[in-house]
Amino acid sequence: MKTDFEVTVLGNTSSIPVHGRNHTAQVLRHGQSHLLIDCGEGTQMQLRKYHIKTSKINHIFISHLHGDHYLGLVGLLSSYGLTKRKNPLFLYGPKGLDEIITTHFKWSNNRLSFRLHFIQTKDEGLNLVADLPHLKVYSFPLTHRVPTTGFLFREKPGFRNLIKEKLLKEKLPLEAIQTLRNGMDYIGPDGSFYPVKEYCHPKAPVRAYAYCSDTIFKPEISEYIQQVDLLYHESTFMQADLDRAKTTFHSTAMQAAEIAKISQVKNLLLGHFSSRYGVLDDLLAEAKTVFENVMLSEEGKTYPL
Amino acid sequence: MKTDFEVTVLGNTSSIPVHGRNHTAQVLRHGQSHLLIDCGEGTQMQLRKYHIKTSKINHIFISHLHGDHYLGLVGLLSSYGLTKRKNPLFLYGPKGLDEIITTHFKWSNNRLSFRLHFIQTKDEGLNLVADLPHLKVYSFPLTHRVPTTGFLFREKPGFRNLIKEKLLKEKLPLEAIQTLRNGMDYIGPDGSFYPVKEYCHPKAPVRAYAYCSDTIFKPEISEYIQQVDLLYHESTFMQADLDRAKTTFHSTAMQAAEIAKISQVKNLLLGHFSSRYGVLDDLLAEAKTVFENVMLSEEGKTYPL
Numbered sequence: 306m307k308t309d310f311e312v313t314v315l316g317n318t319s320s321i322p323v324h325g326r327n328h329t330a331q332v333l334r335h336g337q338s339h340l341l342i343d344c345g346e347g348t349q350m351q352l353r354k355y356h357i358k359t360s361k362i363n364h365i366f367i368s369h370l371h372g373d374h375y376l377g378l379v380g381l382l383s384s385y386g387l388t389k390r391k392n393p394l395f396l397y398g399p400k401g402l403d404e405i406i407t408t409h410f411k412w413s414n415n416r417l418s419f420r421l422h423f424i425q426t427k428d429e430g431l432n433l434v435a436d437l438p439h440l441k442v443y444s445f446p447l448t449h450r451v452p453t454t455g456f457l458f459r460e461k462p463g464f465r466n467l468i469k470e471k472l473l474k475e476k477l478p479l480e481a482i483q484t485l486r487n488g489m490d491y492i493g494p495d496g497s498f499y500p501v502k503e504y505c506h507p508k509a510p511v512r513a514y515a516y517c518s519d520t521i522f523k524p525e526i527s528e529y530i531q532q533v534d535l536l537y538h539e540s541t542f543m544q545a546d547l548d549r550a551k552t553t554f555h556s557t558a559m560q561a562a563e564i565a566k567i568s569q570v571k572n573l574l575l576g577h578f579s580s581r582y583g584v585l586d587d588l589l590a591e592a593k594t595v596f597e598n599v600m601l602s603e604e605g606k607t608y609p610l
Numbered sequence: 611m612k613t614d615f616e617v618t619v620l621g622n623t624s625s626i627p628v629h630g631r632n633h634t635a636q637v638l639r640h641g642q643s644h645l646l647i648d649c650g651e652g653t654q655m656q657l658r659k660y661h662i663k664t665s666k667i668n669h670i671f672i673s674h675l676h677g678d679h680y681l682g683l684v685g686l687l688s689s690y691g692l693t694k695r696k697n698p699l700f701l702y703g704p705k706g707l708d709e710i711i712t713t714h715f716k717w718s719n720n721r722l723s724f725r726l727h728f729i730q731t732k733d734e735g736l737n738l739v740a741d742l743p744h745l746k747v748y749s750f751p752l753t754h755r756v757p758t759t760g761f762l763f764r765e766k767p768g769f770r771n772l773i774k775e776k777l778l779k780e781k782l783p784l785e786a787i788q789t790l791r792n793g794m795d796y797i798g799p800d801g802s803f804y805p806v807k808e809y810c811h812p813k814a815p816v817r818a819y820a821y822c823s824d825t826i827f828k829p830e831i832s833e834y835i836q837q838v839d840l841l842y843h844e845s846t847f848m849q850a851d852l853d854r855a856k857t858t859f860h861s862t863a864m865q866a867a868e869i870a871k872i873s874q875v876k877n878l879l880l881g882h883f884s885s886r887y888g889v890l891d892d893l894l895a896e897a898k899t900v901f902e903n904v905m906l907s908e909e910g911k912t913y914p915l
Contacts, residue, residue, distance in 0.1 A: 320692045322655050328685075346685040347652040350627050370717040372688040376681070380633075380651040383677040387625045401717035408713045412675040412706035414756045451719045 307509050308336040308439065310460065311609040312535065314576065314602040315351040319519075319541045319555070320373060321580040322346075327604060328373040329577060331537070332357055333458055333514060335440055341365045342456060342516050348377030349384055355605050360390065364435060366442070367398030368518055369453035375402065379409045386417050393420040397434050397444070399452045400425055428452040431529050439463065445529040447520035449554045455517040457529055462488075465505040477504075512610045515570070518577050521551065522560040527568040534610040536570040537602065539577035543591055546579075558588040562595035576602035612814050613641040613744065615765065616914040617840065619881065619907040620656040624824075624846045624860070625678060626885040627651075632909060633678040634882060636842070637662055638763055638819060640745055646670045647761060647821050653682030654689055660910050665695065669740060671747070672703030673823055674758035680707065684714045691722050698725040702739050702749070704757045705730055733757040736834050744768070750834040752825035754859045760822040762834055769793075770810040782809075817915045820875070823882050826856065827865040832873040839915040841875040842907065844882035848896055851884075863893040867900035881907035 311334055316327030328345025332352070339361040341348070352359050359381065367375045375398070385394065396402070403423045410417070424434055426444045435442040439461055444454040464486040477485075481499050484491040488508060491499040515530040518539040530536055541555035550557050556564075558575055565573035573596055578585055585601050592599045600608065616639050621632030633650025637657070644666040646653070657664050664686065672680045680703070690699065701707070708728045715722070729739055731749045740747040744766055749759040769791040786796040786804050793813060796804040820835040823844040835841055846860035855862050861869075863880055870878035878901055883890055890906050897904045905913065 321689050323658060327655070346682065347655060350632070350652055353628060371720075372685050372714070372718060376685045376688075377651065380677050380681045383681075384626050405713055405717060408710055409677070412710060412756070413677060415676070451717070 308460075308463070309609070310335045310512050310514070311607050312342075312514060312537070312574075313355065313357065313607040314574075314604055315348060315355065316345050317576045317578055317602045317604055318373075319539075319577045319579050322373075323580045324583055326578070326580075327351055328376070329518060330377065331516070332362070335458075335460070337361075338437060338439060339363070340440075340442075340458070343368055343374045343518070344377045344381060345373045346376040346380075349381045351604075359384065360388070360392075362394075363392060364395045364437070364442075365397070366434075366456050366516075367396070367402055368447070368455065368516070369449060369451050370399055370401050370405070371449075371451065371519070374518070375405075378402075379406060382406065382417065382421070383413070383415065385419065386415055390419045393422060395422045395424065395435065397424045397426055397442075397456075399428070399454070426454045428454060431457070443529070445526060447517060447526065448523050449519045449521065453519060455515060455520070455526060455529070457513060457515050457533070459513040460511040462508060462511055464488075465501065465508050467505055468503075471504050514610055517564070519555055521554040522556050522563070524564065524567060527564060530564075530568045530570065532569050532571075534571045535574060535608060536565050536568065536572070537574045537576060538564055540575040540588055540592065541577050541579050543582070543588055546581075558592040559595055562592035562599060565596045565599070571598065572608075573599040574602050574608055575599060613765075613768070614914070615640045615817050615819070616912050617647075617819060617842070617879075618660065618662065618912045619879075619909055620653060620660065621650050622881045622883055622907045622909055623678075624844075624882045624884050627678075628885045629888055631883070631885075632656055633681070634823060635682065636821070637667070640763075640765070642666075643742060643744060644668070645745075645747075645763070648673055648679045648823070649682040649686060650678050651681040651685075654686045656909075664689065665693070665697075667699075668697060669700045669742070669747075670702070671739075671761050671821075672701070672707055673752070673760065673821070674754060674756050675704055675706055675710070676754075676756065676824070679823070680710075683707075684711060687711065687722065687726070688718070688720065690724060691720055695722075695724045698727060700727045700729065700740065702729045702731055702747075702761075704733070704759070731759045733759060736762070748834070750831060752822060752831065753828050754824045754826065758824060760820060760825070760831060760834070762818060762820050762838070764818040765816040767813060767816055770806065770813050772810055773808075776809050819915055822869070824860055826859040827861050827868070829869065829872060832869060835869075835873045835875065837874050837876075839876045840879060840913060841870050841873065841877070842879045842881060843869055845880040845893055845897065846882050846884050848887070848893055851886075863897040864900055867897035867904060870901045870904070876903060877913075878904040879907050879913055880904060
C-alpha cells in the first residue's frame with residue numbers, strides 16, 4: 306500500500322482577504338510527516354479549524370517575504386512557545402525572515418521553548434534544502450518583486466513490499482527479507498537463489514509535489530518540475546488582466562496551465578486568486594482550454610497526489 | 611440626541627486561539643469616528659466578518675508588544691497599501707513597534723501609499739496621546755511582562771441642544787443660537803435676554819471608556835479610570851488560578867471586578883480569557899460576587915456606553 310501523500314489547502318487568496326478567503330498556507334502530509342508551506346496571517350486558526358495538530362509540524366517552508374505568505378508565522382511560533390513545544394522546528398525561507406522573527410521576539414521578551422533552525426534559501430538554481438526520512442525537498446527560483454522560491458517535494462524510493470503468499474509458503478531467513486526489500490536478489494550461503502522480482506511487488510513509482518507561488522510567467526521553471534504528480538501554481542489573474550499580472554509579477558490561469566502543459570505534470574492546482582474575482586469558475590475554464598487536469602484550490606480541501 | 615459611543619469586540623482570547631475565539635482587537639466608535647484598540651492576528655479578517663469598513667479607521671492604539679495584541683497590524687497596513695489608502699493613519703504604541711513595522715516593510719519591498727504617524731506611548735503616568743475632535747485619549751501604565759499601557763477615551767463636552775419648541779415659536783438671531791449652543795446666556799443689542807437654561811436642553815454628561823489589557827492586579831490604576839461608563843479589564847484567569855495569574859502578570863475575574871468596584875465604574879466588560887476555560891460562565895459568576903454590572907465580552911458583539 307502506498308503511503309498517504311496529500312496536500313491540504315488552508316487559504317487561497319492573494320492580497321486582500323475578502324469573500325471569506327484566507328491567505329496562503331498549505332499542509333503537505335506524507336505518512337506521519339506534516340510540512341507547512343507558507344504561513345499567511347491566521348494560519349494557526351486555520352490549522353485548528355481543519356483539525357490539523359500544529360504539534361505535528363516540524364518543517365515550515367516560506368516562499369517569500371510578502372505578508373500574505375508569512376504573517377502567521379510569528380503567531381504560530383509564539384503559540385508553540387506557550388504550549389512548551391520541545392521538538393526542534395526547521396524553518397526554510399529567504400534572507401530577512403530570521404531578522405523579522407528576531408525583532409519580534411526581542412520586543413516580546415518571550416523565549417522559545419524549542420530549537421528553531423533557520424535554513425536560508427538561495428534564489429539561484431535547484432537546491433536540496435531538506436533531506437527528510439521519506440522526502441527530499443528542493444528550492445528553485447521564481448521571479449517576483451522580492452526574492453522568491455518554489456519548492457519541490459520528491460518522495461524517496463521506499464522499500465519494496467514482499468508478496469505475502471510467497472512468504473506464507475516459504476520460510477525466508479531475515480537477511481533474505483532485508484535484501485529483497487532493498488530491491489536486490491538474495492543468494493543464500495547454500496547457493497539458494499531468491500530473485501527480487503519473484504518475491505516482491507514492483508516498486509511504487511516515487512511521487513512529487515511542486516509549489517509555485519508567487520511568480521510572473523516563467524517557463525524556465527519547467528526543467529525543475531517535469532512530470533510531477535501535482536503542481537500548485539499561482540493564478541492570481543485571468544488572461545484579460547494580463548497587463549496587471551505582468552506589472553505585479555504574477556501569473557494568469559492560462560499561464561499556469563501553460564506551465565503545467567510544458568512540464569507534463571499529471572494534475573494542476575490553481576490558487577492565490579485576486580480579490581477582484583468573486584466567483585472562480587472562469588479561471589478554471591480558462592485554464593482548461595490549455596490543460597485538462599486542473600482544479601481550483603479550495604480552503605479546507607485535501608488533494609491526494 | 612446623544613452621539614453613538616460604543617465598542618465592538620473582535621476577539622476575546624488570550625494566548626492560544628482555541629474554542630473558535632480570536633485574539634484581542636476592539637473597535638471603539640464615537641459618531642463617525644472609528645478607533646481600533648489592539649490588533650491581534652486576523653483582525654483584518656474579523657473587521658470584514660463584522661462589516662466594519664477598515665477605511666474608516668484612522669487611529670490605532672496598541673497596548674503592548676505581545677503577539678496576541680498586535681500581530682494583525684502589519685497585515686492591516688499592507689492591505690491599506692494595496693487598496694491605495696490616502697488618509698494618514700495615526701498609530702499609538704510602545705517603543706519597538708516602529709522597528710517591527712519598519713523591518714517588515716524593508717523586506718517586503720512595499721511602500722505605504724499613506725502617511726503613517728507613530729506616537730510612542732510612555733509607561734509612566736497619565737498622558738494625553740490623542741486630542742481628536744470629539745474625544746481625548748490618554749494612556750496610563752499597566753504592569754505586565756513588557757511595557758504596557760491602558761487607554762482612556764473621554765468624550766469632550768459637546769454643544770448644547772436647543773429646545774425645538776422654543777425655536778419654532780421665536781425667531782432667534784444666528785448669534786444668539788451660537789452663544790446658547792456654547793452654553794452661555796445671550797443678551798441682544800436691544801437688551802433682550804435669552805437664558806441658556808430656557809432655550810437649551812441640559813448638557814449631556816461626558817462619557818468615558820477605559821481599556822486595561824494586560825496587567826497584573828493593580829489597584830493604582832483606579833485613579834485614572836474613576837467613574838468611567840465602561841471599563842474593559844482583562845480577566846485571563848479565575849481566582850482558583852491566582853498563582854498562575856501572578857506569575858504571568860495577569861488578572862483574575864474577581865480582581866477585575868475589584869478594580870471596577872474601587873473605581874466606581876458603571877459597567878465592567880471582561881475579556882482576554884485563557885484557553886483553559888471552554889465555558890466562561892464561571893468567570894462571570896466569580897466577578898458578579900464582587901461587582902454586579904459585569905458582562906463577558908463576546909466576539910462580534912457591540913457594547914454601548
